[in-house]
Every structure is written in structure tokens, then in C-alpha cells.
Amino acid sequence: MDSIATESQYHVLAVDDSIIDRKLIERLLKTSSYHVTVVDSGSRALEFLGLMDDEIASAESDYVSSSPQHHVGLIP
Template sequence: MEGDGGSKLENAMMEEYGDEPHVLAVDDNLIDRKLVERLLKNSSCKVTTAENGLRALEYLGLGDENKATLEDRVSKVNLIITDYCMPGMTGYELLKKIKESSILKEVPVVIMSSENIPTRINKCLEEGAQKFMLKPLKQSDVVELRCNLMKCRS
């Protein structure tokens, strides 16, 4: 399922990122995190992983008063892909924090979940998620996602 923000996905990367977009992958499950990392790397993406929403926010510099560091990190992250169900902070809560940030709000966020719950999907899309993908992710999902990001035609 896709949100209405496909143009943001398509426009987010082209100018400064070359052929290797940088994706922050967030998942509390090590196996799922490694799978997403492998699929993204197979699609020529640079990948940084985080095991939960709080670590992702740390990496992104949210909560850190150093704006230069935040701007530097944001300029290097083209996409955030996060699991919905995580302890401490759900993917939905992470999405809300990102969209509330004046510097991060334009970074596309993709939510993934093993549960196909329409109300949950709609809530995420309404809050600004670019896409909601069902787990387990497949290479074809990541290829499509990367093509959207890089404006390639498949």
C-alpha cells in the first residue's frame, strides 16, 4: 500500500546522493534487521541499522542540541525504514517524532509490519509514512522501493 507522497519518494534522492542512497533500517528483531540490511545492500544502498526507535533518534540527532551534527546526519540519510511493532517506541511513534522535526520531516519513512491491519496502515499513512510494507520483505519489494527513490523505471 502506498501513501499519496510518492513524489517525495521520487524526488528525495537524485541530486546529491548519486547511485547509493543511505537508508536507516530500524527493527528490534536481529534476524529481520539483518534481512532488511541484506536486501537493501543487494540493491546498492548504504545501510545503517538501529535496534529500536530510541537508537534511531540518537543516530538522527533528535534530542541532541548540536544542530550542525543533526544537519550533517540528515543530509546523509535518504530514507528511514522501520518496523511497526517494537518495544519502548513503536514505528508509528518514531514516524511522528521524525515528522515533527523541522529538519527531518522531509525524509521519507517506510513502515513495515507482519500484521496487515488496515486501521494501523491508514494511521501511519495519515501521519506521513510514504509507504506501508508487509513483512517479510522480499528483494522485489526493496528493488521497487529503491527504484521509486532513484527514479528508475522497471
């Protein structure tokens, strides 16, 4: 398996409240051939991962994910 195929299998979720930092992180990771999703809060990260409680999710109803939720494995 070549290194590009190995790297591109990873999907990185970056969380930062600064739009400048999110854009920088996204650009750096995309140049390394990673699939990147950026969000601006921990609650939105939990929602993206499908780990947020329904009660909390309804309070955060202003957020609409443009990506379907997927199982994300953690790298030790």
C-alpha cells in the first residue's frame, strides 16, 4: 500500500473557535492528503460524531451538518 493511500484513509476532525485557526489547520491537513472536517465548538464536534444527547442537540438546532455522520475510529 503506498503512502498516499494510507494517509488518505484518515478523516481528521478539527475543533477550534477561531475561524483563522480552523482555516489554517484545514489547509495544513489537506495538503497532507487527509480528509478534514472543521467545526467551531465541542458540542458541534460531538454532534458530528453522533455522540450528542438528543436534548442537547435540540438546543443546538441552528447547526446543520452538510456531511452525513459516520463512525470514526480513534487512533491510539
